Amino acid sequence: MDFIKDIELVAIDALDNWKIDHSEALDWDRIVLLYFNKKLMFIDNTPRDVKVSRKIKSSTYKPDITKALAVIEDKFRKGEDVNPHSTRRLYKSKFTDNLFADWNIRHLHLSTGPHPKDERLLDGTSDLLFLRVTNDTAYFIDVRPHGTFEQIDLLEMAVDEWPGLYLWIPDATRVGRQIGTTGEIVEIKIETPEEIRDLRENRINVLYMIKGKVYVAPGGGIIPAGTLVNATRLHNALFYWRIDLEKCVNDNRPKIDEYLSQFQNYKPEEASFRVGMNEGEFVFFEETSWVGLSKFEGKENARFVWESL
Structure with a gap:
């Protein structure tokens, strides 16, 4: 053995x-x-239910985006491979998706055409679908431009749309004791996407307070x-x-x-x-x-x- x-x-x-x-x-x-x-x-090829946010349902998109959203939804429901819609960096050995690590939110390119240089992928797009994927459900949160990975309202939108999708605790001091501090949580007011990006790039995992509830590393965090x-x-x-x-x-x-x-x-x-x-x-x-x-x-x-x- x-x-x-x-x-x-x-x-x-x-x-x-x-x-x-x-x-x-x-x-x-x-x-x-x-x-x-x-x-x-990677997202495994498991058939999943699909839930679409009110924001996406009420928005009007270009025909190619509407088509891609329908294609991706169909793939999720059938358990087909959606990874070709992912970023090409997924296949880089040193790449870790900070958005996924921090908030457990993924992004997919809204394309149905082949990538010109990589057979594993579909072509990249300037607009992306931001979503949360669990074992049995894909939650379509929003469609946003490429590069909008640090907007706190993206996490707030997911929390507001699907209460219970993220684990939370009401007592922040209990978290402080569990992580070995004096029992006090130091509150940092995050006001800009640049501040979130800086925290992620420096591998700092933080707690998020949304509507009085504390969300502890929704994506698990990064080392x-x-x-x-x-x-x-x-x-x-x-x-x-x-x-x-x-x-x-x-x-x-x-x-x-x-x-x-x-x-x-x-x-x-x-x-x-x-x-x-x-x-x-x-x-x-x-x-x-x-x-x-x-x-x-x-x-x-x-x-x-x-x-x-």
Whole structure:
């Protein structure tokens, strides 16, 4: 068993499929962190409901924008790939979307024509669709010009349009205690997009107060190295999940053999335990029988299939 090597090869294969350069990620930690940083910024091909803001519904757009909005909505509902509408920087290894990291808001180009230089993308546009994407719903917030990534009213619009879309807490002093301060929150009045841009570029994660409610890093935040906080969490969880797998195999081999013996072709003396990828997720499986035993669920502890039998 060499789960570290397995995971590294899986991550490299995914990055290669995305055509993302990983030549500067020279060890397991950096390879896996780069993988998760990119995976979180891609939108998976899951059928989703689509909710459109009052602002978009009440606006009149040029025909090409109206057409692109309809195309993107249809793709979301059908679970088709919307990533070609993304920024070309998504495929740059060092790029982290600060808007996504800060507010969990994405932007898509409103084009239906091919990109002249990159087959992975559609052509770029001066107007963008700003949206929030959850596991089951795409929330179309607004259409704005390119470069308008730091307007606080964009977050306010999403919060106002869909109460409950973002997690909030009413007691700001409790946040202060949780993050290790004296229990006091220092209020910084952010008045301009330039101030928000400066905070993001300096990797400073802030709390946002909207209508008396405190929203804590709606996008999860960004670390000083410039990658998503949530990517680091997944990297760390996967590391300990791998340790849990090794311990499970070593401590429960008779039970594993008993479970796998019901499947054709399994021979305990020839067993090969591996970590691979299935439908975009890390999975633990036995290679000779091709039986999956566990799936990485973003948690440190592995949950095994026989536990539910």
